[in-house]
Amino acid sequence: MEFFIESLQDFFPVTEVVTIGDVTVYGLAVGEYWAFITRPDQPLLFDPSVAELLWTDPVTFFFGELGIFSVFGQAGITLAMGVAGTVIGFPLALFFGVLGSERVTPFPFNFLFRGTMSAIRAIPAIIWMLILIPLAGLGAAAATLAIAIDTIGNLGRLFVDELEEIEDGPIEAMEMAGANYPQKITFGMLSQVKSSYIAWTLYITEINVRIAVTLGAFGAGGLGNVVEVQVGLFQFTNVMATLMCIFVLIISVELFSQRLRSRLRSDEEKMGFAELILGFPDRFAESMLK
Amino acid sequence: MSKIVVDSLTKEFGETVALEDLSFEIDDGEFAIVLGVSGSGKSTLLRCMAGLTPPTEGEVRIDGEPVTGPRKEVAMIFQQHNIIGDITAYANALTGSITRHGLLKSVLQLQNPPEKYRALEALETVGLLDAAQQKARRLSGGQQQRVGVARALVQEPEVLLADEPVSSLDPGSSQQVMRYLRTAAQDRDLTAMVSLHQVNLARKFGQRFVGLRDGKKVFDGYRDQLTIDVVDEIYGDIDTEGMFVVETDDGTETSSEQGATH
Secondary structure (H helix, E strand, O other), rough: HHHHHHHHHHHEEEEEEEEEEEEEEEOOOOHHHHHHHOOOOOOOOHHHHHHHHHHHOHHHHHOOOOOHHHHHHHHHHOOOOOEEEEEHHHHHHHHHHHHHHOOOOHHHHHHHHHHHHHHHOOHHHHHHHHHHHHHHOOOOOHHHHHHHHHHHHHHHHHHHHHOOOOOHHHHHHHHOOOOHHHHHHHHHHHHHHHHHHHHHHHHHHHHHHHHHHHHHHHHHHHHHHHHHHHHOOOHHHHHHHHHHHHHHHHHHHHHHHHEEEEEEOOOOOOOHHHHHHHHHHHHHHHHHOO | EEEEEEEEEEEOOEEEEEEEEEEEHHHHHEEEEEOOOOOOOOHHHHHHHHHOOOOOOOEEEEEEEOOOOOOOOOEOOOOOOOOOOOEEEEEEHHHHHHHHHOHHHOOOOOOOHHHHHHHHHHHHHOHHHHOOOOOOHOOOHHHHHOOOOOHHOOOOOEEEEEEOOOOOOHHHHHHHHHHHHHHHHHOOOOOOEEOOOOOOEEEEEEEEEEEEEEEEEEEEEEEHHHOOHHHHEEEEOHHHHHHHHHHHHOOOHHHHHHHHHO
């Protein structure tokens, strides 16, 4: 037990905060975390050298190797893997998801698509990355492709399930209007699931960012890689700092997707970007007072 | 000339007989109304006529051709309006023209201008031009139903089928929708078949009546033949005293007949 508490101090370094007379107050050494998070050669959350480019060389800033993601340092690499994987995987997930539904493809044939998705899901994303290493090399590219493939399996399955729930009415209406088969699917079926498809896609994006952290620890780079390296160096304070960054990243993605979802869903007057950020304290106070 | 011929139509759902040996003919340009209580087979009849439900026996012929599936010259207005909630009223009306365009053109709304004017015209016919840019799901029930009517009109059908188009609407909206339906049918020279369960509305707007009870035809005739006895036969034991008021009033509404028919 004592040993455990001692070990915990590696994760939560303690330092003297103030000394008043004989009494010394100890506190968490936040500075140590901060030093690691902002270290110049490998910043975790924000890269000031990249941010400078916005003024000096905006083309590189927006269209450089990682594009706008590189401003977020190591978190940017993780985020880029998750988002790019979703973007690549989405069209295929839509294709497999729609064709996997019994409403679209008649019974035995829809299992061709459902079966493919099940096979994809049977293999975890991490294994997909290992499979893809000979193709793309160990790094972010293999991880992105692995996440894309994983997205087909998971998001496609959600798409299939969503299509089972829809109502026959609009489909019949489109049939009566003389729609051809693709029109019937688009107007009669997909129009009914549009908002839930967007919601699921954003949810899968969140999950994919989390998967990107895991894949990072296996050599794909980003925050996951930092954790892995620092564990290897027994620098548990740094590990803790990185974990905090992962938390910040995940919670930011979640908040962002939630905002985006409610924006897409609401029919009311949309909030401007400036109002969204500047008006936050007001809205926060307002809902606290309720 | 008969536009629609229903020839000894029978429809069974397992043990249940929904329609039993039903035969009648509707002339070109007639505004016909199917009367009957809930479960009397009105919806099944209209679905068979639309080609959405295959009959067990017998057949429906439109323009002499047997109905085997949905046809582009037959438009249908549904009880639950079945419009697409996520797009605007205008876009919904445009889907009526879906058969004349490919997938890409209909998704991107690249229809030619006459087609778009037709959609706006149809919305004007049903008095919804001002709400054209509103999301369909944000419209009221009556407005949604009128979007359904507009969509059917944009299809430019020859036959208009309507399955209880006003059953979920309040009396005011009901009359409005029925009025738009009849005006549209007259202006565009359509043959219309509308199922209703409100006798007052039927008397007010209908020309020709077909009465159903338990899947059998119990009446087939014109307005002057639709007497209190006939209504009694179609609807069974209801408050005939209320109905009697309707008869003497001849077509104008009173609150008592509302109560009697519901």
